[in-house]
Amino acid sequence: MQEGREQKARFQYEQKVAAQQADEATAASQRDAMARYREGKYLLSQQQALIAGSGGNLTDPSVIDVMGDTSERVTLAAQTDIYKGEQQARGYNDAAKVAGYNAESAMRAARIRAAGSLFSGMSSLFSRFGESNKKTQDTTSVELPYGPR
Template sequence: MPHDLSVGRFLFSASLLRDPLTATLGVISGIGTIGGSILQAGAARDQAEAAARAQEMEAAALEREAAEKQAAAQRQAITEGRKTDLVLSRTQALAAASGGGATDPTVLDIMGDAAGQGAYNSAAAIYEGAAQARGLEERAELSRFRARESRRAAGPAAAAAILSGITGMADKGLSLRRFR
């Protein structure tokens, strides 16, 4: 190859050196390819970060919803307790008004059943709220996992974009040499 010139790691064809426009355009093309790859790498990182932020926001919203479900369940349990108290009070009042005593075995049996049902209703409301909250918290954790994975994958995606640009530039160089 007597007509080629080696400068550092780059091999320049003598014909390229004789035609400054071709050489200049080749350099500009290479710089553009690398520059585009760097921009693409930055965009990949930005996109991953935006996705991660969105997933973290979703996780925070799910956790707020979980807390709201638990609070609503507690309010429902309190309401069930109040309903039970009203039923027991009414049962006592009806028993007293009917001439029977509030300590009559039948009345006590009815009141026991009502109190048991009230306790069950309160516990069921708490359980339902806790189950819904657990499901939302699991979804929030999954969303946070996705956010971490988006950030983790940003580095390799950026590196791949840069490598793609470098190999694209090398391919252009090889194809230029083939046509001389």
């Protein structure tokens, strides 16, 4: 039983670590996405400054298209970062579930082994001192030379 408790504790620890890693993967992907959005805003402001500095018009359809493309690419990159983090978190959460199942299985297996040892010990005890060890014949199988007694 002690071995089962130790295995259960080890698997529960693995479960906790995997859950923490899942949370960290999600948080890291959100931080990365926010960084992408900040970079995108900076890039858009640079584009606006370059267009205005060169005498261009920000309402020109080609300028709007370029800036729209930039914005779409920034959004896609940020959403990709979030998706990657969610995928990684799912993997960690799956590992946490497996560790939880293993923890319960370890205890179940320990109980079964303990019960098996108990029954084995009882069987051994019974075979030494129980009913099966009683004398099966009351008389001796040796016949005396002078006839039955």
